[in-house]
Amino acid sequence: MSWTRICDYEAMVPERGVCALVGGEQVAIFRTHDGTLHALGNLDPFSGAYVLSRGIVGSRKGEPTVASPLHKQVFSLVSGRCLDEDAVSVPIYRVRVADGGVEVGG
Amino acid sequence: MSRIVVVGYGPTAHRLVETLVDKGFDGRITVIGEEPRPAYDRVALTSYLSGVTVEDLTYEVPAGVVTRLSSRVTGIDREAREVTLADGATEPYDVLVLATGSAPFVPPVPGAEHAFVYRTIDDLDAIRVAAKDAVEGVVVGGGLLGLEAADALRALGLKAHIVEMSPWLMPRQVDEGGGAVLKSHIEGLGLGVHAGAGVQEIVTADGQVTGLRKPDGTVLDAQVVVFSAGIRPRDELARSSGLAVGERGGIVVDSSMLTSDPSIYAVGECALVGGMVYGLVGPCNTMAEVAADRIMGGSSGFEGADMSSKLKLLGVEVAQFGAMSGALDVTYMDPVGGVYKKLFISDDAKTLLGGICVGDASPYTSLRPFVGKALPASPSDLLFSGAGASLDLPDEAQVCSCNNVCAGDVRTAIADKGVTDVPGIKACTRAGTTCGSCVPMLKQLLEKSGVEVSKALCEHFTYSRAELFDIVRVRKITTFSQLITEHGHGRGCDICKPAVASILASLYNGHVLDGERVTLQDTNDHFLANMQKNGTYSVVPRIPGGEITPDKLIVIGEVARDFGLYTKITGGQRIDLFGARVEQLPEIWRRLVDAGFESGHAYGKALRTVKSCVGSTWCRYGVQDSVGMAIALELRYRGLRSPHKLKSAVSGCARECAEARSKDFGIIATEQGWNLYVGGNGGFKPRHADLLATDLSSEKLIRTIDRFLMFYIRTADRLQRTATWLESLDGGLDYLREVIMEDSLGICADLDAQMENHIATYADEWAATLDDPEKLNRFVTFVNAPGVPDPSIVFASERGQIKPVMAR
Numbered sequence: 001m002s003w004t005r006i007c008d009y010e011a012m013v014p015e016r017g018v019c020a021l022v023g024g025e026q027v028a029i030f031r032t033h034d035g036t037l038h039a040l041g042n043l044d045p046f047s048g049a050y051v052l053s054r055g056i057v058g059s060r061k062g063e064p065t066v067a068s069p070l071h072k073q074v075f076s077l078v079s080g081r082c083l084d085e086d087a088v089s090v091p092i093y094r095v096r097v098a099d100g101g102v103e104v105g106g
Numbered sequence: 107m108s109r110i111v112v113v114g115y116g117p118t119a120h121r122l123v124e125t126l127v128d129k130g131f132d133g134r135i136t137v138i139g140e141e142p143r144p145a146y147d148r149v150a151l152t153s154y155l156s157g158v159t160v161e162d163l164t165y166e167v168p169a170g171v172v173t174r175l176s177s178r179v180t181g182i183d184r185e186a187r188e189v190t191l192a193d194g195a196t197e198p199y200d201v202l203v204l205a206t207g208s209a210p211f212v213p214p215v216p217g218a219e220h221a222f223v224y225r226t227i228d229d230l231d232a233i234r235v236a237a238k239d240a241v242e243g244v245v246v247g248g249g250l251l252g253l254e255a256a257d258a259l260r261a262l263g264l265k266a267h268i269v270e271m272s273p274w275l276m277p278r279q280v281d282e283g284g285g286a287v288l289k290s291h292i293e294g295l296g297l298g299v300h301a302g303a304g305v306q307e308i309v310t311a312d313g314q315v316t317g318l319r320k321p322d323g324t325v326l327d328a329q330v331v332v333f334s335a336g337i338r339p340r341d342e343l344a345r346s347s348g349l350a351v352g353e354r355g356g357i358v359v360d361s362s363m364l365t366s367d368p369s370i371y372a373v374g375e376c377a378l379v380g381g382m383v384y385g386l387v388g389p390c391n392t393m394a395e396v397a398a399d400r401i402m403g404g405s406s407g408f409e410g411a412d413m414s415s416k417l418k419l420l421g422v423e424v425a426q427f428g429a430m431s432g433a434l435d436v437t438y439m440d441p442v443g444g445v446y447k448k449l450f451i452s453d454d455a456k457t458l459l460g461g462i463c464v465g466d467a468s469p470y471t472s473l474r475p476f477v478g479k480a481l482p483a484s485p486s487d488l489l490f491s492g493a494g495a496s497l498d499l500p501d502e503a504q505v506c507s508c509n510n511v512c513a514g515d516v517r518t519a520i521a522d523k524g525v526t527d528v529p530g531i532k533a534c535t536r537a538g539t540t541c542g543s544c545v546p547m548l549k550q551l552l553e554k555s556g557v558e559v560s561k562a563l564c565e566h567f568t569y570s571r572a573e574l575f576d577i578v579r580v581r582k583i584t585t586f587s588q589l590i591t592e593h594g595h596g597r598g599c600d601i602c603k604p605a606v607a608s609i610l611a612s613l614y615n616g617h618v619l620d621g622e623r624v625t626l627q628d629t630n631d632h633f634l635a636n637m638q639k640n641g642t643y644s645v646v647p648r649i650p651g652g653e654i655t656p657d658k659l660i661v662i663g664e665v666a667r668d669f670g671l672y673t674k675i676t677g678g679q680r681i682d683l684f685g686a687r688v689e690q691l692p693e694i695w696r697r698l699v700d701a702g703f704e705s706g707h708a709y710g711k712a713l714r715t716v717k718s719c720v721g722s723t724w725c726r727y728g729v730q731d732s733v734g735m736a737i738a739l740e741l742r743y744r745g746l747r748s749p750h751k752l753k754s755a756v757s758g759c760a761r762e763c764a765e766a767r768s769k770d771f772g773i774i775a776t777e778q779g780w781n782l783y784v785g786g787n788g789g790f791k792p793r794h795a796d797l798l799a800t801d802l803s804s805e806k807l808i809r810t811i812d813r814f815l816m817f818y819i820r821t822a823d824r825l826q827r828t829a830t831w832l833e834s835l836d837g838g839l840d841y842l843r844e845v846i847m848e849d850s851l852g853i854c855a856d857l858d859a860q861m862e863n864h865i866a867t868y869a870d871e872w873a874a875t876l877d878d879p880e881k882l883n884r885f886v887t888f889v890n891a892p893g894v895p896d897p898s899i900v901f902a903s904e905r906g907q908i909k910p911v912m913a914r
Contacts, residue, residue, distance in 0.1 A: 006890045011883075015597070015625035016632075018889040026888075026898070033597050043898075048912045049641040050898045054629040058599035060565065067600035069629035069637055074600070 003096070003103040012037075012102060017066065019053035022104050027093050028053035029102060030077055032064045038077035039093035039104055044068045045082075052090065108133040110401065111189060111197050113179045113343065114205035115139025117148055118374030118390040120165045122203060125398035127168040136172045136197055138179055138189070141226060149387055152258050154230050157767060157794050163227075182347040184367055201369055201401055204344060204357060205394075208337035208375035208385065213246075217308025220315045221246075221331040224255040233332065237262040240329035244268075244318045246305055247334035248275040253419040255334045256297055260420075267298035267326050269318065271335075274301050279415060279426040280446075283439065284464040287446040291422040291465065294444075300326070339376045339383050352378040361407035363397040371397045379408055386413060388508045395510075412507045414477075416463075416470045421840070425470035428460025428477035436485040440465075447489050449473070456480055471547050475503030475513065498554070505551070506537035506544045516548060520555045528552070563824060564601040567594045571749060571824040575609050579820075584614065585622050604628050605824045608711055611747035612819045613860070615867040617874050618710075618747075619881050630709035633885065634871055635691055640910035642899055643691060644684040645671070646708035647698050648744065651718045651736035651756075652679025661701040669694055672907045678715035678753065680706055685908050687895055692885050695872045704870035707745060711825075713752045716740040717765070721758035721775075730775030732758035735804065739773075742808065743815065745868050749822040749831075752815070753788075767795045770828040771811055776800070780807045784814055784842070785832035793829040796839050799847065809858070813846035816857040 012031040026042035047070040055066040064077040082088040094105030146163040181190040188198040210223035243259040248270025259266040274285025309317040317325040339356040350358040350366040356378025373393040389411030399406040414427035432450030445465035501514030519534040561570035607626035635643035672684040721732030736756040755764040756773040766772025772783040778801040786795025822831040844850040901908040
């Protein structure tokens with residue numbers, strides 16, 4: 001496993017996402033209210049646009065989520081599963097904090 | 107049974123064919139109508155003069171029904187079973203239904219040929235044309251329709267008089283006491299009431315009406331005279347075909363609606379059933395349903411009808427139900443408040459026989475179902491304390507007399523069909539779909555059945571948006587975290603976060619990207635631009651009122667050219683620049699702000715634009731400066747966050763080139779000032795705005811809009827446009843008027859202060875963003891490669907501009 005440094009952890013706004021280029025892939029990284037980081041593919045499978053990092057972060061029945069900014073389908077930040085349509089999911093990536101920086105595994 | 111021919115195409119004919127189609131009639135139905143259009147809602151006819159269109163009023167022709175419009179039947183060959191049309195064509199039938207309706211009665215006085223009647227769309231068009239050059243109008247006939255006609259004349263700007271033969275107005279609905287209260291109401295509105303007076307002649311000069319002479323010789327000046335003095339059944343076709351007709355007119359039918367010919371039915375206002383001709387929509391609908399049932403082999407019969415009525419004429423509620431006399435009666439009279447209520451009771455004081463209401467029709471709703479039954483409480487309690495409102499209706503009590511729906515039918519719809527709201531009841535039972543007077547009763551039945559409609563915004567808040575607004579306002583909550591910790595659950599979602607962001611913005615203004623508020627915004631508000639399908643954004647600078655200098659126009663052109671943006675003129679008189687990447691937005695806005703532009707809030711649930719026509723400065727028809735007013739309004743309300751987007755327009759004259767009546771608030775200039783319309787909508791479900799107030803001064807106009815907007819912002823649901831908000835507002839337009847123009851809730855000072863605060867604290871969001879390095883940091887596609895554009899964004903060329911290409 002190789003880790004790619006993205007940005008300073010403190011630069012991440014709680015309950016918002018950012019997007020990073022990791023080995024040519026677009027990865028959406030979110031910092032939730034409790035400080036946890038999550039990383040998903042940035043491609044919204046419903047619209048075909050790379051926009052998930054710009055969705056609203058929230059929770060559904062306790063599970064942290066992001067809603068696509070285009071048509072509002074909700075995805076689990078933990079599993080990448082779409083909670084509105086079972087058959088759809090987005091890839092998840094490993095993410096960690098090291099030396100005050102956010103790193104994505106690939 | 108294969109061929110049914112219906113002669114006449116009014117509401118009763120419509121109800122007949124609709125019922126036949128619903129019941130599965132599989133033969134041919136032909137409807138022949140004199141008017142150039144299918145049946146329309148005559149109960150709402152007057153609304154046509156206030157802007158409701160013919161299309162709005164017209165009923166849909168049921169599937170498979172053949173119509174022959176602008177056609178008159180001239181003869182019936184009962185032997186051959188065919189009807190002959192004026193153009194010589196014939197139409198064979200197996201069953202013929204006469205639904206020829208009635209004609210307004212015009213008394214044979216000199217000059218009567220110059221008067222109008224009030225029955226059809228064409229009649230109203232003619233009255234409207236005549237009213238253009240008129241100052242005064244007289245309506246002959248002080249009944250229900252006469253008062254409607256007088257209201258119409260008033261709406262057309264005329265000083266209106268009502269002449270009624272009987273000693274008081276509406277003699278069929280109210281007694282002398284009620285008539286006196288009604289008269290004072292109507293005179294209070296500036297109308298002239300001349301009861302106990304007849305017509306001697308219509309005075310004319312050079313073929314133009316100049317007045318109406320009463321039998322005492324006095325003349326009422328008028329340029330328009332409308333007769334509304336009763337109806338006469340249209341039975342001439344039946345008469346010439348040898349069918350039995352009544353001595354005073356009307357086609358004789360039995361309780362199955364059959365005429366003296368077993369192949370011919372007659373229904374509606376042309377029919378004489380049980381010695382009566384009925385002119386109300388309820389009994390006519392029942393006749394249509396009986397005839398349809400009989401044609402389909404059923405056995406129903408017409409057993410007389412409830413002639414109760416409740417209406418609001420000239421803003422006064424008038425209602426009558428059951429009998430208009432009785433052994434005992436109890437009267438409540440308040441001449442100061444203009445209220446008159448009377449109940450008729452059996453001699454043993456146990457049975458309710460009927461009632462009359464003027465000024466407050468609430469007893470109609472609560473007590474009409476108890477007619478002929480035991481009094482549910484003492485008469486004084488019913489009349490004085492409003493005890494009627496909470497009564498439990500027996501199942502067999504009729505709730506909707508227009509469509510003959512009982513309380514039990516509504517309860518069945520709620521219990522068995524899972525109906526949870528008034529529109530559901532309407533769809534299921536037809537109750538409330540005609541005159542609408544029973545809608546409050548339907549609401550009560552819903553509430554009493556225990557149906558609980560969840561108002562919860564989402565899983566995180568059990569409150570409605572309006573309740574959350576009050577919580578935030580009263581407890582002075584300033585952050586989402588505080589609100590959800592103290593009044594919600596979990597961490598929020600894409601529903602509650604933007605809703606709360608909007609509430610905080612409406613109440614406190616401040617920058618939408620400040621502090622925690624940045625986390626609440628939809629992507630559009632987050633990047634202060636509109637996300638398009640490929641993840642790029644569009645940019646709309648504010649162009650108040652659609653007025654722009656050539657220099658500024660050139661700047662927009664240069665920016666679009668330099669950044670390669672697709673350019674389109676919007677419907678709101680602005681220019682939209684498409685295809686900007688996130689990291690380009692600050693550069694684009696730097697150029698725009700430097701040239702004097704500011705955010706147009708096209709991305710926000712906020713005021714968008716105030717369109718205008720060119721107005722009196724340039725237009726030879728304009729009567730006010732619509733551009734100046736539009737700019738003033740747009741600058742006043744710019745940046746105002748609301749439950750949904752807000753659109754507006756100002757037209758400089760009645761030609762209405764700015765299409766103001768399709769807006770949330772629309773303003774149309776008059777010679778005297780401004781008319782204000784509210785609750786209009788284009789979009790998915792178009793709605794014409796309702797006239798809230800007329801001839802306002804500029805100052806009064808602005809004050810009224812201030813309050814309208816703030817009251818809407820306070821009380822609407824999330825994403826509820828003003829059109830649906832107004833429709834769901836209990837008490838509707840009248841209530842709105844009371845709250846914001848008469849201050850019935852005592853909140854106007856508060857609403858005013860809130861708007862003053864908004865205006866005082868407004869700042870351009872884009873200028874503020876450009877001045878804040880921390881906010882600017884967020885405008886980046888890849889946080890780890892700030893200079894790299896998103897490789898997934900690809901454009902092709904079309905008609906000389908870019909268009910997005912999606913990867914799949």
